[in-house]
Amino acid sequence: MLQRLVITLFFLMPFVHSAQNFSALWQGHYSYLNITDIAEGNGKLYAAAENAIFVYDLQTAEIQTISTVNGLSGEIISQIYYSAFYDKLLVGYNSGLLEIVSDLGNEVLTVVDILNKTTIPPTNKRINHFNEYNGLLYIATDYGISVYDLARLEFGDTYFIGNGGAQVIVSETTIYNDYIYAACQNANGLKRALVANTNLIDFNQWSLVGAGDFSAVTAFNNQLFVLRNDQFLLNEINGNLNPIRQFNSLPVDMRVVNNYLIITQANVSYVYNENFSIVATVPVSSEFNSNYSAALVSGPHVYLGTNKFGILKTTLEEPVMFQEIHPDGPLLNNSFAVGASANNLWLTYGEYNLTYNPGPLQSRGISHFVNGENWVNIPADSVLGARDLNKIAVNPFNPQQVFISSFNDGLLEVNRNVPTVLYNESNSGLESLILPGAPNFKSIRQNASTFDKDGILWTMTARVGKPLKSYNPSTGQWQGYDFLDLIQRGLDEWGYDEIDIDNNGTKWIAGYKFGLIAYNEANTGRKIANISTDEQNVPSPFITALAVDKNDQVWFGTTNGLRVLYNTANFFTDRNVRAESVIILDDGTPSELLFQQFVSDIEVDGSNNKWISTIGTGLYYFSANGQETIYHFTEDNSPLPSNIVIDVAIDPASGRIYIATDRGLVSFGSGSSETKESLENAYVYPNPVRPGFNILEEKVKIKDISENVNIKITDIEGNLVAEAQSGINSRFKGYNLEIDGGVAYWNGNNLANNLVQTGVYLVMLSDLDTFETKVIKVMVVR
The missing domain is CATH 2.130.10.10 (YVTN repeat-like/Quinoprotein amine dehydrogenase)
Structure with missing residues (x-):
């Protein structure tokens, strides 16, 4: 049955910082269908979905998401763990990054010690498992074991337990009978050492329990269970490993939750009780054909992470009916x-x-x-x-x-x-x-x-x-x-990345080998022309982005920089046409805008400003002529999960910018929507402006205005409060009344730069081209 639940080392000095929360202007639009790990705690289920997390309340069935908008890094999550004692969610990444989430994402502490450790190769920093014991978190990684103090929020020792102190992949650790056990890969075996030993950084303190490759180890009901890569489940008796059963494929997860041992393969999950008897076998349903990643039991239910349907919920007693749980995405x-x-x-x-x-x-x-x-x-x-x-x-x-x-x-x-x-x-x-x-x-x-x-x-x-x-x-x-x-x-031409059409009906096309191509079937003479060479100032014949702006200028990007064709009218007749670089002053020195950068997309907003995405340096927002950088978003200063931005789109109604990266989609509320043909549907919001509204920061919006407009705001007696005009009082210049495409923004200040008093104010709109006028009343309550 289908049910959908969708709710709309040596690390002595810790290096941490608190991530920012960007939820005011940004939204995350991540997919929560591919679950990489799950955890339980505080009456909630935590599910890691590639690079974002959702939290499912086991009592109320409410769902909350935690993503880059809340401060997560956006990198690929390898493991999560909930510490009930410290009320914190630990998030580990493939890169070695560690993040500690409190209060359901309201605070994210980023710990970069492993990530920044130069003595460990970047490919060996993956966090594989968390094991909490006596206030210490033993972190199994691709180089060994690191110890993190949860009370002091700092790293302690790191154990390199390979022969001669070599770095080895440790899949998991567990504590059993006063020993810490480590399941190791690449023929490094199952190792153990006394957990109370104060010299565990000495590899000689670690002894070999069993040879081979081991993917998991856990203590359950006074027994030690181990998964070996030859698909055998073993337990330890008097220092010897004894086979219990062999699976038909290597399980992807083994864990102990609420007095159950749960072993999960890609196509089935087994739940064992304290007597090591199977109490539930949960195969993949034909209705939800996917792969399992992990499973846990809470109360009478089994929760299974999948790679296509988020979390599947079924009953322990009769695991045949499934409920699909994940946020909308x-x-x-x-x-x-x-x-x-x-x-x-x-x-x-x-x-x-x-x-x-x-x-x-x-x-x-x-x-x-x-x-x-x-x-x-x-x-x-x-x-x-x-x-x-x-x-x-x-x-x-x-x-x-x-x-x-x-x-x-x-x-x-x-x-x-x-x-x-x-x-x-x-x-x-x-x-x-x-x-x-x-x-x-x-x-x-x-x-x-x-x-x-x-x-x-x-x-x-x-x-x-x-x-x-x-x-x-x-x-x-x-x-x-x-x-x-x-x-x-x-x-000869392998592909065409973009096509845009100007006011003359010319089709501007981004070619792979032939550069910038223009075609106009209505031309009486030459119908097609192109530029593609260094002599024409085209840095690469491979055009990767293209847009015609509101002045019929063609902005285009290549694998090796940005160019603009300012004069498009003579493109078919002038054999000496050249593109131009955008030259800006960088600390007084002339430089080329986006010099040698891979430009992936160009979008023109309602104010003729340019959103330009790149492969490797994030997303830029430039003024209409490119001379001013209004925003430069990267994964370091924004919720972008990656600096590799694949594509961008602008919602013409809201002005919201949708940004597609190689690790997910986010959007930014820029507010610059398209202008309208007339003032007929222009309106003001919020209206009334209530005392709780932060007018200085959030501002009153005058929406659906025309392209060339004058706006006057007066009080009820006709005294001028603020005035703006298209092309003069543009946004991001610090005016009290600013115009950005089809929206104007008023911060509530008058000409004396003081916040206006309670009262009714008139917004008088005049289209400077058609002479159309409109008056809108707005009430301000302070």
Whole structure:
């Protein structure tokens, strides 16, 4: 039965810091379906989902999430543990990072001693297991065992227990009969030493109990149980290891919880009582076909971590019916492309590589964030066989109709969250690439696509004679356009990363080998042109990002820097066209903006400012001309889980920025939405402004304004309180009244820079182009 529960060393001096909480402006949109570890404590279940955590209250069934927005690092979690005595959640990472979470994510302490230890190779720092004993936390890692004092929050000794004091992988530790046992890998065996020994840093104090590779060790009901990599479960009697049973595959987890020994394989979990009798066998259900990662028992229930369905809850007595538990979220964290329309976001999971190779082909489904509230996930088996889904185009005249490119199978049409048509060579104007000597080979490699102002879809097909296709969803008519004047053989251009259309109908296209390409079928003369060489100031012919701004200037990124084409009008006629670098002053010295950086995406917001993402240095927000850096977000100063930013999308209604990284999706409430054609629907919020509202920081918003507007705020007697005008009082300049795209922000101050008194205020809007006016009343209560 399917039930869904979705609630909307030598480390003597510890080096720690408290992480910031960014929840005011940021939101995390992580997938919580792939569970890497689980823990229980304080009446709650803790589940680690790759690089975020959710907390499930065992009594109330409420769910809370802890992510980078709350201060977690965003790195990949390898192990979690809850200390009941200290009321803290310990989070260990593949990188060796340790984080200590208190008060359900309100405070995160980051401990970087292991991470920063230069004597340990970076690949050997993984935290494998936590074992608490007498206030000390024994941390099993890929180099040995480190001891952490939970009361003092500092590291003590580190034990390198290999032969000659070598670093060895320790999978787990446990305390049994006054000894600390360590399960080691790479033929380093099962070792033990007296836990009270004050000289455990001496490898000679550790003796070998059994040879081989060991993945787990735990004490249960006055016995020691050990998992060996040959799939044998053994127990220790008088210093000897005795086999109990052999599993058909190596268990992925063994733990003792609430007087039960639980051994979990990828496809089944066994629960043993104190007499070592099986009280429950929980195989993977056909309804929830996935792999288990861990399991625990609490009360009458078994909770199982899976790689596809979050936590599955069933009963110990009759484990045949399952309840699915996880927060709402997308299918996966490794999104390949994001596409936004008003209050909606779409995610795909790709993929093709940097040389536009689609293999190995992947079928991964689609995610849709609806109205900024709920996720609708379309599974891989529902996308009509389309693989390597990538670029997204939403019909501006019918937002329920979305076209998603497949880099092998054509173009997928989705209507109201239901995939309805897969366009290919048999039912559309699309065509497959043709490989010499392989007449039966089929691969329709769609990527870049966009809609024009008339509702016509323009899409690019790689490695064919007519790469540019247009499709009218209203009439079903297809049209193909060849690039023969530039690309003599379709096979010569491997892919097209982006396409955007300017006010003249010119299609600006990001090529792989041919650089920046422009095509306009309406031209009477030359229809296609490009720039791609050093002489044209293009640092690489591989264009990785492209956007036409509100001035019809083309901003484009490459694997090796950023360029701008300022004069687009003569691109087809001037044979000496050059792109320009953006030159800024860095401490008085001229320098090139984003010099030699890999630019992955460029988005233009309602104020003509530029959001530019990079592979390796995070996300930038620049002023319209690039001369001012408004924000530079990295994983060190923001909730970005990674500095590798794959794609960015802007919700035109809210101005919210959705940022897809290689380790998950987050969003930032920038507030810069698109301008409107008229002032008809302009409004003010909050209204009224109540005493509890922090007007100085959160500000009163005047939304849905037009592009060229003057705003005056007066009191009821007509005295001017504040004034702003588009292009003059822009945001981030410190004005009391600022304009940012389709939104204006008032901090509540008057012309004397004093906070206004309680009263009714008039917001008078005047469109400077159409002379349209509108007056809105707003009540301020202090």
